[in-house]
Every structure is written in C-alpha cells, then in structure tokens.
Amino acid sequence: MTTRHDWTTTPISTDILRGALDLEQTERGVLPHRLPARARRQITDGQLAMAESQPSGVRLAFRTRATAVELDVVATKRVYVGAPPRPDGVYELLVDDRLAGRAGVHAGDTLTIDMSAGTAQTRPGPIETLRFTGLPDDEKDIEIWLPHDETTLLVALRTDAPVRTPRPSGRPVWLHHGSSISHGSNATTPTGTWPALAAASGGAELINLGFGGGALLDPFTARAMRDTPADLLSVKIGINIVNADLMRLRAFGPAVHGFLDTLRDGHPTAPLLVISPICCPIHENTPGPLAPDFTAMSEGRVGFTATGDPAEVAAGKLT
Structure with missing residues (x-):
C-alpha cells in the first residue's frame, strides 16, 4: 500500500503542461492561462478574463511508472443567482491516450455572478485533492485534462514513482x-x-x-x-x-x-x-x-x- 513516504512531489511547470500559453505563479499555486500576460493586461472584459482562465484543452503531461497520482487544486465554482447549480468540473486521466479515470472536487473558491445586477463576488475556499489509483505498473504517458469550464489553480502534483517530462x-x-x-x-x-x-x-x-x-x-x-x-x-x-x-x-x-x-x-x-x-x-x-x-x-x-x-x-x- 502506498504511504506518505512513497510520494514524489513534482513542481508544476511548463515542462509538464500542454495547451496553456502562460502559467501564473500565485501565493497558493500556479494558474494556467490560455492568453499570455501581455494580452491579459489589455483585457477590460470580465467575461473574457474568466473564460481565458478556464483551462479548456489544458492538460498535465508526463511519463512515469506511477500507479497512483494525486493532484491538489483550488477550483473556482461558479454560482449564477437564480439559476440551477452547475455540475462540478471533471478531471480526466489518460494513460497512453486512453481514458483511465475521472474525478472531481466539490469545494473551492466560489464566484457568485448576478447577471441582473451585473455583479460578481469571489469567496475563497479550500484546497482539494484528486486521487487516481490502480494505474498500470509500467512506463507510460499520462495526461490529466483539467476541467474545460472551471478555473483551476494547481497546487501540488504527487506520484508514487518519479515523473519525467513527456517525449x-x-x-x-x-x-x-x-x-x-x-x-x-x-x-x-x-x-x-x-x-x-x-x-x-x-x-x-x-x-x-x-x-x-x-x-x-x-x-x-x-x-x-x-x-x-x-x-x-x-x-x-x-x-x-x-x-x-x-x-x-x-x-x-x-x-x-x-x-x-x-x-x-x-x-x-x-x-x-x-x-x-x-x-x-x-x-x-x-x-x-x-x-x-x-x-x-x-x-x-x-x-x-x-x-x-x-x-x-x-x-x-x-x-
């Protein structure tokens, strides 16, 4: 059984990230962006600022023999006043291009949007942990696709075997x-x-x-x-x-x-x-x-x- 002493923590950097044009360092973790910083400085539209931070097509990619993977995240949960609750964002893990697992987190920052008043308020929330276990015990390519419609701050990546950059x-x-x-x-x-x-x-x-x-x-x-x-x-x-x-x-x-x-x-x-x-x-x-x-x-x-x-x-x- 995997114990805490077996985990390897790998820094989350552009070396193991695909589909993002920038990676912003924050106090709590790193935030993938789909527009570079110079473009974001020119955005005055809150809708676009929110959309480009939602990591559609963004995925972690690495090679490893790990049979277990943990990812700490802070997801931003959107709440629209007067609208039904939104489903949690989905994280998908692929092994050698084949789907091997899905997971989600139920808590995180909360962004409450009132479309009738044109206002938005953010309330900070906790770090949550995703776990994928039972992966094949051999060398393989892993991708973790982030939720396409949920801003996701990446806090830590842990595996029970070392991680290498993808080929x-x-x-x-x-x-x-x-x-x-x-x-x-x-x-x-x-x-x-x-x-x-x-x-x-x-x-x-x-x-x-x-x-x-x-x-x-x-x-x-x-x-x-x-x-x-x-x-x-x-x-x-x-x-x-x-x-x-x-x-x-x-x-x-x-x-x-x-x-x-x-x-x-x-x-x-x-x-x-x-x-x-x-x-x-x-x-x-x-x-x-x-x-x-x-x-x-x-x-x-x-x-x-x-x-x-x-x-x-x-x-x-x-x-």
Whole structure:
C-alpha cells in the first residue's frame, strides 16, 4: 500500500503542461492561462478574463511508472443567482491516450455572478485533492485534462514513482480560436469538447483558444496566435460579435481581414481554416445584443434572448 513516504512531489511547470500559453505563479499555486500576460493586461472584459482562465484543452503531461497520482487544486465554482447549480468540473486521466479515470472536487473558491445586477463576488475556499489509483505498473504517458469550464489553480502534483517530462509526440500542433462552442459550453468532460475530439481523431496536439463570449476579433488574441508556434490554425468568427452587438458590417469586414493578416504575419504558410457561425435561432433574423432570459432562469433554466431591432439590419447591424 502506498504511504506518505512513497510520494514524489513534482513542481508544476511548463515542462509538464500542454495547451496553456502562460502559467501564473500565485501565493497558493500556479494558474494556467490560455492568453499570455501581455494580452491579459489589455483585457477590460470580465467575461473574457474568466473564460481565458478556464483551462479548456489544458492538460498535465508526463511519463512515469506511477500507479497512483494525486493532484491538489483550488477550483473556482461558479454560482449564477437564480439559476440551477452547475455540475462540478471533471478531471480526466489518460494513460497512453486512453481514458483511465475521472474525478472531481466539490469545494473551492466560489464566484457568485448576478447577471441582473451585473455583479460578481469571489469567496475563497479550500484546497482539494484528486486521487487516481490502480494505474498500470509500467512506463507510460499520462495526461490529466483539467476541467474545460472551471478555473483551476494547481497546487501540488504527487506520484508514487518519479515523473519525467513527456517525449515529443511528433504530432502537428493545431491552434484554434472560437466562441463558447469551441470552449465546450455543451460538453460534459474536457476530452469531450469538439476541438478535443477532433484533435484526438486527427492526431494533433491541441491549443484551444475557444473563449465563451470572447471570440471578438481582439487584436491581442490575434497577436497571441501569431506568436504561438503551430502547424495549422483555425478560427471560428462571428457569433459573439453578434451577441455583443459589437460592430456593424462596415467595421466587421476589415476587422476580420486585420485579424487574419496578423495570424499570417506569424504563420505565412500554415493551413488556416476560417469557420463561420453555426445556426443560432435567436439571431438568425434578430441582431444583438444578447440578454439573459430571466423568465427561463425563474423556471430553473439558463436561457438568452436577442434584444436588437431587425429593422436595423438594413443599416448594417449583424445577424
């Protein structure tokens, strides 16, 4: 049986982290970010700041003979006033690319968001420990995928055998940017987001810059993508710009070209896929802005409504 004296503690660093563009040192641990510090300094939008800190596609990766792994974390639990409780975030452990375990934590920091008042309050919470046991007693590659929709502070990684940095996978790096669907808004597990599924199917190393509510053609996001090594790139553009009622047709076209030009500055020959929005019934004929549907929330459902005037589409409002 494993005892406390058998544990090896491994510092959590970029050497064993994939899918993140930055790792912030804090008093309690390290926080993976999907935008670099220079980009975060330009964020004035609380929604984007929250979304980029949620580690969709981010995973710890290492080689070891360990049969037991412990990970100490502080998860941020979101509570929306008037909405049903959210499920706990899911951590998935893969052995040699195959799912070997799932776990979650029930406590952590609490972020209470009141969409009607436009306020948010954070209450600090405890460190929780995830445990994965019964792993094969041989040399293997392990990945621990962090919750795609729950900000996670990494405190300590312990194993019952030494950890080594992973071997180069030899896989092409796929860098993707999109909205909440890319982030994984309807996924229940981190390896179940569509970018994670596509990367696994296509044999690619994923860097997922899908930001719920935050695919807004921000120049700092384009520069982050420009400066990130990648073999292929994709961007899904449009729906959040309509949701936010951010710009009209005249500004939208040049903004798209400017974003793509910035990507090409750093990736002049890499394949680049541009994806338009999929169906969004509330916005097919009605422009933004988007607003919470408080009737739905009073019934225990999360819903939204489009509040724009269809008559303004002729003047350049986007749908």
